[in-house]
Amino acid sequence: MGSNREFLSRMSLNQITTEQLNLEEAVKACTKAEVPWISLWRHKIEEIGLQQSKRLLKDAGLQVSSLCRGGMFPASTKELRQKNLDENRRAVEEAAELGTDVLVLVCGSSLEHDIAACREWVNEGIEELVPYAASHGVKLGIEPLHPMYAADRSVVVTLGEALTIAEKYPAEKVGVVVDVFHVWWDSELYKQIARAEGRILGFHVSDWNVPITDTFKARKLMGDGVIDIPRIRKAVEEAGYHGPIEVEIMNQDLWDLSGDEVLATIKDRFVHYV
Amino acid sequence: MGSNREFLSRMSLNQITTEQLNLEEAVKACTKAEVPWISLWRHKIEEIGLQQSKRLLKDAGLQVSSLCRGGMFPASTKELRQKNLDENRRAVEEAAELGTDVLVLVCGSSLEHDIAACREWVNEGIEELVPYAASHGVKLGIEPLHPMYAADRSVVVTLGEALTIAEKYPAEKVGVVVDVFHVWWDSELYKQIARAEGRILGFHVSDWNVPITDTFKARKLMGDGVIDIPRIRKAVEEAGYHGPIEVEIMNQDLWDLSGDEVLATIKDRFVHYV
Secondary structure, three states, X not given: OHHHHHHHOOEXXXXXXXXXXXXXXXXXXXXXXXXXXXXXXXXXXXHHOHHHXXXXXXXXXXXXXEEEEEEOOXXXXXXXXXXXXXXXXXXXXHHHHXXXXXXXXXXXXXXXXXXHHHHHHHHHHHHHHHHHHHHOOOEEEEOOOOHHHOOOOEOOOOHHHHXXXXXXXXXXXXXXEEEHHHHOOOOOHHHHHHHOOOOEEEEEEOEOOOXXXXXXOOOEOOOOOOOOHHHHHHHHHHOOOOOOEEEOOOOHHHHOOOHHHHHHHHHHHHHHHO | OHHHXXXXXXXXXXXXXXXXXXXXXXXXXXXXXXXXXXXXXXXXXXXHOHHHHHHHHHHHOOEEEEEEEEEOOOOOOHHHHHHHHHHHHHHHHHHHHHOOOEEEEEOEOOOOOOHHHHHHHHHHHXXXXXXXXXXXXXXXXXXXXXXXXXXOOEOOOOHHHHHHHHOOOXXXXXXXXXXXXXXXXXXXHHHHHHHOOOOEEEEEEOEOXXXXXXXXXXXXXXXXXXXXXXXXXXXXXXXXXXXXXXXXXXXXXXXXXXXHHHHHHHHHHHHHHO
């Protein structure tokens, strides 16, 4: 039990896992469940404003593991890409205000465009964002998404690709986020995790199983799928990451539970399957 | 129109595109639509038997571009893997009987197992199958599937991985099948297609778009998605492949049409978007 308690001190509630709760409710659920970390989503912050959000977090003594999310760089015109960049600057400011030094980047899609062009726009967008983020003390965490999302969410689909972008910058400015759901299938996974040494800014857990009837809400609870989470965690730790581990699960069954039920469930799964 | 006619001489109906038809109906629809090629699925052959199938194909003068499918090598016990191998030997025999020299391999999943072990079992299965296939004049075409299917259909998820297996054997024995739906997202795609020179045994077309509500029936008609099919076709041709192009679309809307409607639709899309 002692080691469970120690391990749970690394657990972070990624707020999308409790999409049914507002920030105040999520903070209360974390406090009650003694979960010390939370990862915030911007649409939840927007509901109550930045100052109220900060107050809630401070009063609860809850630490913020990351802000989700910046990114979404590609767009068909220079003006739209500029607008996306402005939105990213606001995300950087919010991350700094909220007391986290990690802004997660979901880089954006190829839905209306040629995928090679989109990849260039992602590179350009990050290039422009890095100095602004650095000046705010915020690191950019490039999160590769599963190739299933290449058309609608991210053209960066492997850890190797994320690292190739990140390595253009110092490790204290740009790193990567490893989410088991997105990377488990990759035959290069362990090689790329080793390559990521010193650049891992986050580690996210959930599970993969079939059938998938909704790609966005496809994630399962740890232990309900095929991913060898402990093996990936071990590799991530060997690459030097010992920070918070976010439980990030978009799943309607979880969204139909109370906050207390969600927290109790994911703590249990965290201890047994992460 | 002359060049359209010439291009259509490469079109092959992958039989799953007309899952609503039995082989006799599919052959008739091809004949009526002047489609010269068909790719057969084993469950359709089984419905009427090998001899009747051969007779239908011969009477219609329809050429067989490939047989779908062998593979599905991984299993948790040696006995089950042996059973899978026996099934693959039967698939080889059927391919030879049906007059095609290409057996498509969908290599199998990691649903109940560790993905690295499954990849080894795929390698072992192919190793055992190659001599038997070669002795029947049948080439094995390893088809990488989209990583979305890693848990339930194939642990071989990139063209690079398929080639690494294929290259252990002479090109006249083992090659790869390039399906745009499975490979379009890969940043290494064009590099790997070039690497595949002399080993491409098939080229499959469909399209990708969101939302996806059923991973198996997720494919769209060419032109209804984000894939740059002409660019991929050009690369495949530059790598030396000028054989039949299979239209392979698992899609409920198509399955609700008559065979004639399906053939007319895919011919039109083939000419305009492939």
